[in-house]
Amino acid sequence: xxxxxxxxxxxxxxxxxxxxxxxxxxxxxxxxxxxxxxxxxxxxxxxxxxxxxxxxxxxxxxxxxxxxxxxxxxxxxxxxxxxxxxxxxxxxxxxxxxxxxxxxxxxxxxxxxxxxx
Numbered sequence: 247x248x249x250x251x252x253x254x255x256x257x258x259x260x261x262x263x264x265x266x267x268x269x270x271x272x273x274x275x276x277x278x279x280x281x282x283x284x285x286x287x288x289x290x291x292x293x294x295x296x297x298x299x300x301x302x303x304x305x306x307x308x309x310x311x312x313x314x315x316x317x318x319x320x321x322x323x324x325x326x327x328x329x330x331x332x333x334x335x336x337x338x339x340x341x342x343x344x345x346x347x348x349x350x351x352x353x354x355x356x357x358x359x360x361x362x363x
Contacts, residue, residue, distance in 0.1 A: 283331070283340065316351060328359070
């Protein structure tokens, strides 16, 4: 896991998660979720399980952000853990969808560090 991932999310991931979650939730609720994500312990889940639980499609390799993340990993740079929250009957990827898809192309069985609230 450490081969591809940083131990902790990068600071800019939390405002990005808030921006996304604010589209789904009231701003107060989005802030509460992000605050919980900041404090949550980092755990690991398989790429294939995160993608299935999110009910999102696998983005194509040609997507510019997926391509860039694959390129980063091949150069030995580490990616930030994925930020997740439980929605109604599905997993919400608050931040890290492109990183998840990039790693999935390397192997769907790879463990991805994530924060889940």
